[in-house]
Amino acid sequence: MTGRGTVAVIGGGIAGLATAALLAEDGHDVEVFEGLPTTGGRAGSWERDGFRFDTGPSWYLMPEVFDRFFALLGTSAAAELDLVTLDPAYRVYGEPDPGSPADRVDVVSGREAATALFESREPGAGARIDAYLDSAGDAYDLAVSKFLYDDYATLAAARDPALLRRLPRLLALLTEPLSRRAARTVRDPLLRQVLGYPAVFLGASPFRTPALYHLMSHLDLDDGVQYPQGGFTQVIAAVERLARARGVRIRTGAEVTAILTEGGRATGVRLAGGETVAADRVVSTADLHHTETALLPPALQSRPEKSWRKRTPSPGALLILLGIDGELPALTHHTLLFARDWKANFGAIFGRRPRIPDPASLYVCRPSATDASVAPAGAENLFVLVPVPADPSIGRGGVDGSGDPAVEAAADRAIAQIAAWTGTPDLAERIRVRRTIAPGDFEADFHAWRGNALGLAHTLAQSGPFRPRTFSRKVRGLSYAGQTVLPGIGLPMCLISAELVRDRIRAGEDLGS
Known part of the structure; x- marks a missing residue:
């Protein structure tokens, strides 16, 4: 040393x-x-008021x-x-048609459960997702063993025989977007979104993220999702x-x-x-x-x-922290709401004329489903993340609706969307605690470039x-x-x-x- x-x-x-x-x-x-x-x-x-919210990773x-x-x-x-393992790993709601309930899917981790889910929604998709997850697992193992712990100070990894054998397939995965790889695997729109949404964890759009990152599906569909109590x-x-x-x-x-x-x-x-x-x-x-x-x-x-x-920043984030009276059984620990027009949704965030999507593809964490310490008895804790453009001019959030008007209006829309899609019409009336955090806060608090949320x-x-x-x-x-x-x-x-x-x-x- x-x-x-x-x-x-x-x-x-x-x-x-x-x-x-x-x-x-x-x-x-x-x-x-x-x-x-x-x-x-x-x-x-x-x-x-007895609620404790994580304000970041979940x-x-x-x-x-x-x-x-x-x-x-x-x-x-x-x-x-x-650590506790979540079952289901997460729930997904698709954008409903007017007057109809939202399409809902519970995703349970494990190869057998994943293939059964895909097959139940699209005959033949079970075998295809099985092969997809084999590829995802191989890519993940390669990433951990060859790439993630390498600072690229030398080219030694590039000469590794295990890497060279996989080079043609790796090049194909690097030059194809994740969205196309998902579309080649399944036709069902909601299942395609399940395969594409992990791009958001990477701070990117599935239309621009290399298909190599299909390895993320190994984590939630094969490996499992955990939560640290507290x-x-x-x-x-x-x-x-x-x-x-x-x-x-x-x-x-x-x-x-x-x-x-x-x-x-x-x-x-x-x-x-x-x-x-x-x-x-x-x-x-x-x-x-x-x-x-x-x-x-x-x-x-x-x-x-x-x-x-x-350079390209990750998206910004509108975070909404809500303390809710009563139970919310329509939400699991992790719940995702996917807008129907997937490409337009990401275009609004990453496109040339960025705006807050409406309706948004958003994420809701309900840790009180697993952890009694985060909310008072008889109440629920919700953390809502709406991906938005990386733009601090969107404004800053606040407590009890005191944030900038555009931020609070977007939060109101997200709350109404969750209420409508999950069949919880009185959600807004049950809010006891509310705080918003927006790109302007990320810039001010973390010196985040362009107010981005992730890097x-x-x-x-x-x-x-x-x-x-x-x-x-x-x-x-x-x-x-x-x-x-x-x-x-x-x-x-x-x-x-x-x-x-x-x-x-x-x-x-x-x-x-």
Whole structure:
């Protein structure tokens, strides 16, 4: 191991806490600086009147990545978290015809259940989804073993015989969009949407996401969906607990305003108010655009402002947190509502004239279906996510309808849509607690580029070796982790990015050796 020393980590989300924990495990003296009052970043929490809401990630997928991370710190996910498997994994509603009930499907994980569901809706689709999931599983195994833990510093992976054997099929999967692969597999519109919607987890449209990402269907249809009791703040708490146990110091309300350098090397950080903190290395887990264009001088920016014109952000998000009186049996823990005109829906979000879709394809999380701690007795907790354009001019949210008018109007439409499609006509009247969060909030709170919700979209040009790497090309001793760099979006990817940073620092490569 090369050059143990002091490390300043910018950002107290999961990527920052995980990086800090791994570096402290290696013997570094680590301090984390978080600008917000609490840790967690986008995986945050909000409480009111006995309701506790996760304000970010809500799907526990890729469990082996969590297991690997915890094992690096001498423990396990089973020891740190109380995980339960969801059954069904999720429910789907299709847009109803006027005067008719919505088409509804419960998706149960497991190969046998998945093939039975597809066959029940489309004769012959069971065998086709079986083959689709075989391919998805193979692609997933290849991604985990060859791609996700690679920082592409060399071309060694490209010469791997296992990869070379699959090259023709991989090229086909990279050049075909996910939407077309789904359409070749099934004709049923709702089943096509079940296969295409995972693109949203990747911050992209199924019409632009490479078919290679059909591997996501392995996670929900084959592998299963879990939930950590107490919510995703328990995941953050576990990582923070492990970091503190290794001596990591965490400062909240400590906004970093500049990365200090000398002779082309990172030497520390400057905080709001003028305090400077010296360090041998700096790791920024903040939004990469913000890090490069706001925390570094122009001469030291690997990716100056003009280069971002060629990048594609993930969609923005309208989040609606609702505390509801009474039960909501029409909703499972995870529920998806899919608009009929799929292409127009994504066109509204990613097209040349972006707008909030209406009706929207949206997601509802009802954690109170699984976890009694998130709502008072006799009440329900709902987290609603409406994908919207990445545009902070949409506005900011607020509590009890106090957000910007366009934001609150869109929230009203989403609530009415959920009520109508799920057969819950009195939903709006039963709301006890309400808060909205919009792209303007993501920009203000997280310095999110263009107010995006997830990071850089997983288009072909922003995946694998084409995604920003975990180090600065201009500043020695400056590393990057989180959802805007390798390997990508989501809590598991953030854990992997932390490991990539750890490995590079272990080798001394962050200092140009």
